[in-house]
Amino acid sequence: MPYFVKYIKHLHMKTGTKLILTAVFGLMVMGFQAKAEDFPAEIKPLMQKYTCFACHKVDARLVGPAYQDVAKKKYSVEKIVSLIAKPQPSNWPGYPPMAPMTNVPKDDAVKIAKWINSLR
Ligand code: HEC
DSSP states (O other), X not given: XXXXXXXXXXXXXXXXXXXXXXXXXXXXXXXHHHXXXXXXXXXXXXXXXXXXXXXXXXXXXXXXXXXHHHHTTOOOHHHHHHHHHSOOGGXXXXXXXXXXXXTSOHHHHHHHHHHHHTTO
16 A cells, blocks of 8 residues: 555545545656656666656657657767767757756666667
8 A cells, every 4th residue: 555545544634535635646646657657667767767757758748858759860879878968959949958967877878878769
């Protein structure tokens, strides 16, 4: 049982209120997981570790472009690796600038870049 259900059970409230709270928290938790769930198993931990999933989805615009749309740009793996560390916002008019993700080690960035290019 998720921890919040136990927590809510101990609150002194009417059963109806408890049910609503449980439903709301449950949907929030599910919504959060659903985003990361879109990524394949080998990429998901990287998306979570470096928080990429907060701004990028596989097939739809979020804060940043869908990775499928990045794939359409036909960058080399090297180019994507350098764009992760040093984004060029002029490549994406109409989007806010991405912060440089300099905390991603090269080998992880290469894994992500190869996966993005596999979406073509
Ligand atoms: C805070 C939101 C945010 C986070 C976190 C984020 N991005 Fe981005 N990303 C953007 C936005 C916005 C753009 C488009 C504007 C730009 O490139 O500056 C973008 C663009 C990109 C591009 C295309 C670059 C280009 O010039 O075509 C790649 C590749 C990319 N992101 C990969 C990543 C990866 C990998 C991570 C995690 C390590 C990540 N992003 C984390 C918001 C984010």
